[in-house]
Amino acid sequence: MQAPSTVVQLALLVLLVLPGITYQFVRERRRGPVPGERDLGERVLRAIVASIALDAAYAIVAGPALVRLAKAEAEFLAARVAGATVLTGRDATREAVLDALPSAGWVHFACHGYSDPANPSDSHLVLHGQAPLRVVDVSRLRLSGAQFAYLSACDTARTTETLSDEAIHPAAAFQIAGFAQVVGTLWRVDDAVAPSLTQQIYTDLLSSGADTAAAAVHRTIRALRDRYPNLPSLWAAHVHFGA
Structure with missing residues (x-):
């Protein structure tokens, strides 16, 4: 070997x-x-x-539960954002997402994320079907109405030791596409904690406006850190990009 x-x-x-x-x-x-x-x-x-x-075995046993958690995030947001376009299950394909992005000011992804250290441009969000949403796919877009993107998935802001000073990951791709503010994750996130964290961030954000996304993330992470000071793996992964 x-x-x-x-x-x-x-x-x-x-x-x-x-x-x-x-x-x-x-x-x-x-x-x-x-x-x-x-x-x-x-x-x-x-x-x-x-x-x-x-x-x-974990995928077989936990898979349905993870799908339910992602669906719960979608339902939570749909109930609070009037006129939201919701793509879940078989509707959440690469083609459908790319078609919907130009008319979306805010976007939220609750799915699996994959980071490719050898080829960061191939890092992606896992959607329904065989075609993922890759960094290169998103970075090619020019979305004039884009405002805020929340990537509730693993490794969406991860870098490598060989490219530690270069931001080639899904979160950066959404910024390049036009989203002024992006929330991503530095590593694998806890599937049980992520939906609750998402709900707290949006509860804060929707009550104060999109221009305070950084503050909403900061306040939510600080509260979770105060509650679990010795477990940074639960709260330190989520980061805000932009202004």
């Missing part, structure tokens, strides 16, 4: 095998080590296989 050559590759390898390593550890603690399984390469392979199985 070739050793990882970068920090990103090493981190991806750790994330890939961590569930399987945990499984192997618990398994050996319960029944003891097996002489034929002491080879490091074989144990890593077993950890990877176990990780794939565990990740697949």
